[in-house]
Amino acid sequence: MNHDTPNSPPSPPAPRAHLSSPATRSTLRIQNRLIAAAREYLTSAGFTEMLPPVIGPVTDPGSRGSKQVDIDFYGHRYKLMTSAILYKQASLLAFDKIFCIAPNVRLEPLETTDTDRHLAEFHQLDVEVAGADRERITGLLEDLVVHMVRSTRDALPADFELLGRDVDAFTELLHGSFGRLTHADAVAELRAVGHDQSPDAEIDWAGEALLSSKAARPFFVTDYPKGSRGFYDRESRTEPGVLRNFDLIAPEGFGELCSGSERTNDYAQIVTRMRETGENPQKYRWYLDLVREGVPASAGFGIGVERLTRYVAGRDAVWQANAFPKLPGVVSP
Amino acid sequence: MSPVAPAFPEDEVRRRARSGAAAAFPAAEDYGHVLFGACAPTAPEDDIDRMRLVPPVFMEERLKKLIELGREPMYDDVELTTGIGGFTAALPVYVSALGSTRAAGGDPGLALGRQAGRLGLPMVIGENVVPVHGYGRLDGPPGDATVTLLGRLRAYTDELPDGLGGVAVQQSTEDADAEVWNLVYSDPAARPLLDSGRLAFELKTGQGAKPGLGGMTVLDTAAAARLGDRYGLDTAALGERHVLRSSSPGTFTAEILRQQIRLMRNNFPRARVWVKLHPGRDVAEAARVAVDAGADAVTVDGAEGGTGWAPVAFTGGVGLPLAACLRRLADDPPPCLLVSGRMWEGTRAVKSLALGARAVGLGRAALLSVAEDPDQGLIRFTECLAMEMRMLISALGKYAPDALDQQDVWSPDGN
Numbered sequence: 024m025n026h027d028t029p030n031s032p033p034s035p036p037a038p039r040a041h042l043s044s045p046a047t048r049s050t051l052r053i054q055n056r057l058i059a060a061a062r063e064y065l066t067s068a069g070f071t072e073m074l075p076p077v078i079g080p081v082t083d084p085g086s087r088g089s090k091q092v093d094i095d096f097y098g099h100r101y102k103l104m105t106s107a108i109l110y111k112q113a114s115l116l117a118f119d120k121i122f123c124i125a126p127n128v129r130l131e132p133l134e135t136t137d138t139d140r141h142l143a144e145f146h147q148l149d150v151e152v153a154g155a156d157r158e159r160i161t162g163l164l165e166d167l168v169v170h171m172v173r174s175t176r177d178a179l180p181a182d183f184e185l186l187g188r189d190v191d192a193f194t195e196l197l198h199g200s201f202g203r204l205t206h207a208d209a210v211a212e213l214r215a216v217g218h219d220q221s222p223d224a225e226i227d228w229a230g231e232a233l234l235s236s237k238a239a240r241p242f243f244v245t246d247y248p249k250g251s252r253g254f255y256d257r258e259s260r261t262e263p264g265v266l267r268n269f270d271l272i273a274p275e276g277f278g279e280l281c282s283g284s285e286r287t288n289d290y291a292q293i294v295t296r297m298r299e300t301g302e303n304p305q306k307y308r309w310y311l312d313l314v315r316e317g318v319p320a321s322a323g324f325g326i327g328v329e330r331l332t333r334y335v336a337g338r339d340a341v342w343q344a345n346a347f348p349k350l351p352g353v354v355s356p
Numbered sequence: 357m358s359p360v361a362p363a364f365p366e367d368e369v370r371r372r373a374r375s376g377a378a379a380a381f382p383a384a385e386d387y388g389h390v391l392f393g394a395c396a397p398t399a400p401e402d403d404i405d406r407m408r409l410v411p412p413v414f415m416e417e418r419l420k421k422l423i424e425l426g427r428e429p430m431y432d433d434v435e436l437t438t439g440i441g442g443f444t445a446a447l448p449v450y451v452s453a454l455g456s457t458r459a460a461g462g463d464p465g466l467a468l469g470r471q472a473g474r475l476g477l478p479m480v481i482g483e484n485v486v487p488v489h490g491y492g493r494l495d496g497p498p499g500d501a502t503v504t505l506l507g508r509l510r511a512y513t514d515e516l517p518d519g520l521g522g523v524a525v526q527q528s529t530e531d532a533d534a535e536v537w538n539l540v541y542s543d544p545a546a547r548p549l550l551d552s553g554r555l556a557f558e559l560k561t562g563q564g565a566k567p568g569l570g571g572m573t574v575l576d577t578a579a580a581a582r583l584g585d586r587y588g589l590d591t592a593a594l595g596e597r598h599v600l601r602s603s604s605p606g607t608f609t610a611e612i613l614r615q616q617i618r619l620m621r622n623n624f625p626r627a628r629v630w631v632k633l634h635p636g637r638d639v640a641e642a643a644r645v646a647v648d649a650g651a652d653a654v655t656v657d658g659a660e661g662g663t664g665w666a667p668v669a670f671t672g673g674v675g676l677p678l679a680a681c682l683r684r685l686a687d688d689p690p691p692c693l694l695v696s697g698r699m700w701e702g703t704r705a706v707k708s709l710a711l712g713a714r715a716v717g718l719g720r721a722a723l724l725s726v727a728e729d730p731d732q733g734l735i736r737f738t739e740c741l742a743m744e745m746r747m748l749i750s751a752l753g754k755y756a757p758d759a760l761d762q763q764d765v766w767s768p769d770g771n
Contacts, residue, residue: 295612303530
């Protein structure tokens with residue numbers, strides 16, 4: 024990754040220049056292969072692909088200050104999906120193992136415009152498994168990512184060459200067994216090198232870049248504190264205040280690729296956690312009615328498709344992995 | 357229609373808004389022929405009114421100031437500049453949230469924002485402004501965009517001097533549906549405040565006028581239909597032409613408060629976090645939870661406070677008076693405690709500071725001042741308040757608000 028240069032990568036060009044650029048074409052072919060490989064892997068493992076809703080009365084409350092998009096649904100305030108999380112849990116009433124590739128819209132704070140890793144519109148490969156715990160779901164995620172990267176590396180040598188991406192960068196990844204450290208350990212590690220990371224919050228972007236730059240293979244950060252994530256990440260039964268969740272962080276400074284967790288599926292806990300995250304339970308009516316009658320315990324994750332593509336293709340910025348990129352606050356097609 | 361405040365010294369406030377510092381004294385023309393002395397006091401309203409500020413004879417702090425200055429200090433040597441919840445204010449005063457009360461909507465709300473901005477006073481923008489008046493971008497009510505949240509923000513920031521003031525935006529439970537904080541945090545209009553560290557979000561757990569209840573508004577039937585799916589509406593309570601709209605007060609436990617504050621810090625790392633507490637019997641515990649979770653300021657609204665509409669049972673008989681809140685908070689006071697409730701003149705403000713507050717909030721006094729003169733009312737009122745505070749603080753032999761302490765206050769019950 025060429026982030027040693029003081030200049031940040033260029034902003035998205037006009038659609039014609041962007042779409043006809045050889046680098047964009049190679050990047051999108053890599054993305055296409057990654058998605059095809061995921062479908063192969065998950066379908067053969069017994070997953071059903073669902074088509075995710077785009078609008079609904081309520082969506083993932085999200086985090087880190089991003090704003091939802093309201094739409095007028097016949098006089099009712101509806102939302103564009105910021106993630107498929109509520110529908111993922113609900114879908115387990117139909118099938119035990121599901122996945123979808125879902126478009127998400129988040130009006131991120133303007134300070135994210137030049138992080139090289141935020142888009143206002145992006146896609147997520149969402150997976151949810153009934154009855155799974157964190158060990159099982161991170162194991163699945165690991166195998167899935169290894170399969171996606173191997174398949175892409177083998178299929179598209181010319182594209183990697185055009186992009187100047189050295190596929191030896193994946194040697195460690197393809198061995199599997201990604202690293203693991205807890206949020207508390209990550210905080211301690213960052214503080215030891217003088218980075219003032221709050222123990223109660225998400226790893227901030229600068230901190231995550233520090234950890235990511237030092238790593239040679241992807242690694243999991245687990246056990247985030249409660250105040251840093253949504254109500255659907257389950258709190259540990261044995262360690263109050265600690266969530267049974269994880270992020271997958273790419274090496275080489277590319278940062279977060281994926282978030283996931285065991286899910287809260289107990290009605291009273293969900294309502295309480297909604298209050299702890301400042302949400303008004305009233306607006307989650309359909310979802311709460313559903314969980315009150317019972318939804319399966321589960322675990323799942325969502326891989327940022329553009330972020331994974333950016334990492335695999337070795338691009339400077341995440342917008343380069345999207346055909347029609349929308350940067351926060353930038354008016355674009 | 358100009359607002360009236362029958363339960364408040366409205367005439368005095370309006371006089372200050374007209375005359376500025378001169379209103380802190382008897383009429384100058386009476387000097388030399390009227391014999392003054394302890395005035396027949398009006399009936400004290402509460403325990404803070406019953407207390408007195410008690411300057412000592414021996415003043416070590418004054419000696420220090422004398423040495424520092426090389427001359428005898430005077431009242432204008434009192435430095436009132438104060439840090440308030442991460443902001444800097446020219447005096448230990450901020451403008452409280454006025455919410456969606458109709459008296460604060462429209463022009464008075466904007467005039468208030470402009471004058472508070474010019475003075476560099478931190479200002480709280482109340483809950484329910486967005487659901488009732490709109491935000492002010494694509495969704496603003498046509499022709500009335502200035503009363504929106506964005507309109508109020510702009511009115512304030514257009515006048516704000518560098519380095520002073522700041523805005524704290526509240527979000528109630530129902531406001532969470534409109535994502536007020538996310539909206540402000542991601543809006544280009546708020547960026548100058550954010551970039552200069554002058555944006556805060558205030559988590560509101562309740563209010564002084566009706567502790568334990570949420571916000572209340574009286575609507576006509578048509579407006580009620582528009583808001584109907586988001587609020588509790590009582591069509592029977594107020595007769596046929598009016599509807600009582602109630603926000604939910606929101607459910608809080610220690611853990612809910614703690615986690616909400618942490619989430620605010622997680623999601624809005626560049627904004628300050630303020631927490632407003634109603635005068636509950638566990639106010640000290642709630643303040644401790646807020647501080648431990650990382651709140652930059654804790655606001656306590658005494659039972660004397662409130663600009664909004666409240667059931668008479670509540671204004672008369674529910675919630676701790678501010679004096680009792682301050683007593684309960686005295687053992688372990690929050691580092692930045694902001695208090696409100698009937699604030700309008702210097703002694704009440706200085707007593708509150710001596711009892712542990714960092715700053716006092718103006719509610720009704722600010723609204724009435726602006727109503728008296730939309731261009732200069734609050735500015736003159738504040739000039740008077742600042743001079744009074746300087747005189748009172750210097751009389752105690754002190755030259756900064758943070759030097760005040762409990763010894764500066766005498767209470768008739770012997771404390």
